[in-house]
Structure formats: C-alpha cells, structure tokens
Amino acid sequence: MRMDATPSAEPVLYDKRGCIAEVALNRPERLxxxxxxxxxxxxxxxxxxxxxxxxHVMILFGNGPAFSTGGDLAEFGTAPSPTAARxxxxxxxxxxxxxxxxxxxxxxxxxxxxxxxxEMMLLCDQCVAAVGxxxxxxxxxxxxxxxxxxxxxxxxxxxxxxxxxxxLSGRTIDARQARDLGIVQHLTADSEVLRTxxxxxARIARISPPLLRSSKRLVNDGLDYEIAAxxxxxxxxxxxxx
Amino acid sequence: MKIGPVQxxxxxxxGVAAITFTGDAGNRIDAPIAQGLCQAVExxxxxxxxxxxxxxxxxxxxxxxGAPPGDLPDWASALASLKQPIVAVIQGAAVDEGAELAxxxxxxxxxxxxxxxxxxLCNGRIPSAGATQRLPRIVGRARALDLLLSGRWLEAAEAExxxxxxxxxxxxxxxxxxxxxxxxxxxxxxxxxxxAKEAVVAGADMTLAQGIRLEQDLYVLLQTxxxxxxxxxxxxxxxxxxxxxx
Numbered sequence: 001m002r003m004d005a006t007p008s009a010e011p012v013l014y015d016k017r018g019c020i021a022e023v024a025l026n027r028p029e030r031l032x033x034x035x036x037x038x039x040x041x042x043x044x045x046x047x048x049x050x051x052x053x054x055x056h057v058m059i060l061f062g063n064g065p066a067f068s069t070g071g072d073l074a075e076f077g078t079a080p081s082p083t084a085a086r087x088x089x090x091x092x093x094x095x096x097x098x099x100x101x102x103x104x105x106x107x108x109x110x111x112x113x114x115x116x117x118x119e120m121m122l123l124c125d126q127c128v129a130a131v132g133x134x135x136x137x138x139x140x141x142x143x144x145x146x147x148x149x150x151x152x153x154x155x156x157x158x159x160x161x162x163x164x165x166x167x168l169s170g171r172t173i174d175a176r177q178a179r180d181l182g183i184v185q186h187l188t189a190d191s192e193v194l195r196t197x198x199x200x201x202a203r204i205a206r207i208s209p210p211l212l213r214s215s216k217r218l219v220n221d222g223l224d225y226e227i228a229a230x231x232x233x234x235x236x237x238x239x240x241x242x
Numbered sequence: 243m244k245i246g247p248v249q250x251x252x253x254x255x256x257g258v259a260a261i262t263f264t265g266d267a268g269n270r271i272d273a274p275i276a277q278g279l280c281q282a283v284e285x286x287x288x289x290x291x292x293x294x295x296x297x298x299x300x301x302x303x304x305x306x307x308g309a310p311p312g313d314l315p316d317w318a319s320a321l322a323s324l325k326q327p328i329v330a331v332i333q334g335a336a337v338d339e340g341a342e343l344a345x346x347x348x349x350x351x352x353x354x355x356x357x358x359x360x361x362x363l364c365n366g367r368i369p370s371a372g373a374t375q376r377l378p379r380i381v382g383r384a385r386a387l388d389l390l391l392s393g394r395w396l397e398a399a400e401a402e403x404x405x406x407x408x409x410x411x412x413x414x415x416x417x418x419x420x421x422x423x424x425x426x427x428x429x430x431x432x433x434x435x436x437x438a439k440e441a442v443v444a445g446a447d448m449t450l451a452q453g454i455r456l457e458q459d460l461y462v463l464l465q466t467x468x469x470x471x472x473x474x475x476x477x478x479x480x481x482x483x484x485x486x487x488x
Contacts, residue, residue, distance in 0.1 A: 073477050076474045082462045082466055086458070140434040141429075141430045141473070142473035143431035143434050143467060143473030143474070143483070144470055145437050145464060146438070147457065149450075150457075151453070152453035155379075156446075159382065159405050160379050161405045161406060161407075161408055165409070167441075168327050168348060168427060169426070224450055
C-alpha cells in the first residue's frame, strides 16, 4: 500500500497496467473522505473504466492511512435542497456505475473503512483487507442512514441479522470478523494489501474477458430473479460465450 | 404497565420500551401473553418517545413455545409491524414460538447458555410465526433447513457463528448488557433507526435496484429532519448529539 501522502491535486488517480485498472482514492489528508470534487472525479474515472474494453479487472484502493471514511461531513449542510440533492444523485450515478461495471472489481482496503467507504467496498466484487482494518456504518448516530447502497448490499452479503446489527448500532468490526462474515475474501499484512490485490487481479484476468463479464452479471443479478429465470439466463449466456 | 403476564414500560425518558415476560410457566405464549404483546405494540407503535423496543424474560428461559399465532391474537404480525428496532435479550431456552419470536427481533443478544430450537416439524406441524421465512434470510437456506428439519438444539456459540446471534454475554451479565445495548441504540436518532430498519427489511424483498431507490429516498427524506442537522453539527463540534426524534 502506498502510505506516503501523495499531493492531493487530483482526488482520484488512475493507472492502467495491462488489462488491470488501478483507481486510487487520493485525499489522504482527509482519510479519503469524499466531497463533491472526489465524487465527480470518481464518476469520470469509473465511466472511463466502464467504456474501456481492454480493462478486465479494476482495483480500488485508498492512498494514505485509510481506505475511506465516507462522505466528507465538512461539506454536509452546504448541500442544495433535498429535491435538488435527489436529482443530482441520479444524474451522475457514481455508485450505480461502480456496481454495474462490466469488469471484475477488487477493493483493497486498509485503515478506517467507514460509512460510504465501507459501502464502496461492498459494491466491489471481491475484497482484500489488511489485518488492521476497521469497518463501521456510523450513520444512525449522526441522524442519517447509509446512502451508498449499504442497507441493500450488506444484508445480501451477510444476511439480515448481522446487517441490522451493523446498520443500527454502528459497531466497529475488524478485518477478521469481516472475513468470517464473508465480506472480505483475503486477509493480508498491512503492508501487503495492494500487492495481494494485484496478484488476485492478475489471477482473475487469466479468465477470458467475455466469461468474466457474463459470470459477474449472472451472479450479481441472479438474486434479483426467480431461480428459473436465472437458470434460463445462465443457459443463454453459456451458449453465447462458449 | 402490566398487561397480564407481559409487562412493558418506558424507561424514564430514555426512549426504550422494555417488554418483559414475567417468567411464569416458561413464558409459553397463551392468550393473555399474546393479548399483552398486541396491546403493548399498539401503544408503542406510534409513540414518538419510543426509539427502541427490547424484549426479555424475568425467568430462567426466554420463551418455551406456546400456541401458534393463528389461534391467538396475532402477536407475531403485531411485533413485526413495529417501526422501531427490536432487541431480543435471550437467556435460557427459546423454543418453537419462542424461537420464532426471537427471529422477529432486529438484534439478538444472547447469554452464553442460551439455546434455540424449532421443533415444529418433529411435532407434526409447520411453523406459523415466521420461522420458514425469517430463518433463511438470517442464516442462509441450508442452515435454516438443517435447523427446521432436525429440530435440534442450537447452542449460543453456534448461533453466534452462523449469525443468528450477533452479541453474547455471560449469563449473569445478560440482562445488564441487553439493557445497555437498548439504551445505546436509543441515544441514536430515532428517525434514522426506523428508516434504517425499513431500508434493510423492506429492501430485502426487492430487487437490488429497487432497494437502492428505497434507501436513497429515505436518505434524502432524512435530510429534512432536525436530527440530521444536529447529528452533523455535533460531529463537527466534537460533542455528543442530542436527538429529539424530529
């Protein structure tokens, strides 16, 4: 993990290594809390990844001491009216874009993974975490609820029991608990997170790109279908791709 | 307030409505208990002073079963209709309807000696207080079928491992830790708690895209609340928030 604080002129950094895209959240001095600037920049970056047929896997990580602490509260209260906020949310749907990326997405997290930061992680397909990572959804203690799809992605990942506890109580879990819950697939030493994510990404990228895209869609969308419809879709895509 | 064998009281301005079974006859759910639960829910449901509901037992067991809700006032649907988060504080055994009651709660904290059992099928009947629907949503389909088909005891340690219970306490501390958990939830913003519960529970029945829409609408709606402004202000001023449920 690049722990050095990169000068934060660009709130999101993009790098392409062969067929693997690396997207870095880059406001280390704010623990990668996202403000409007970072969100817009992330939206531009993610749409570029989406439209790049040469990218098959994307790694999302955070520069500095933390992956991300979610929405930057310093900016809250300066927001437009709720109706305007709602319009903007769907005009530039950064979180929907992340979820719907055709590429396989790997979150590489460390340090604090809080609120929208944890939700970003949950929108990715796989997660590599440093053992020292701490995660929480503290919104209810601030008069809010999670707003980056966490109330939807978390129960689908861990069941409603754990999801309700985490969302209602705002409790903090560590990386091992997150692994036991199934939201983290690979635990690594704090200094190894990005390297482990790159190894994972390289391994995934050996699978042929159309298979990656189809299988991701089948699995991620599958819970939205009755199983008969999901099975039909699986058959259709299997015929097309092989 | 005492309603037959069910007591419930609002804890001095703290925002917790504590429903307590008296412990008589293993708290088996009979007509008076069912009636008591329904009545408690009716009074709690639209009470803005209640942010959190806790359910616990004064006896050695949580609840040893009882008559299914179809034969009694529908205590299961009543409890499930609560907008406020429900904390079940479970000690001893939770059996059949008692184990189903525990599933209606949003957060389950259990004594290390707590045990669960759904033995309906072994006794020739189908659960009717929600176990066939809620158990798979909490622990997954295969585990739910294992528990329902075998009717075996599920001990606290395994219950925690499979996510049925998310908090455990030593037997002598369970009541105190259950109350502390309810009180700590009640210090959070009541509207946010209710909306968060709604987003998770209602969203589970929707497609992901629909669920995200629901979450977002509730999120934006909360921007109009005084508590949200107070929450952000208190965070920036580094002081505890004072929420008023508005």
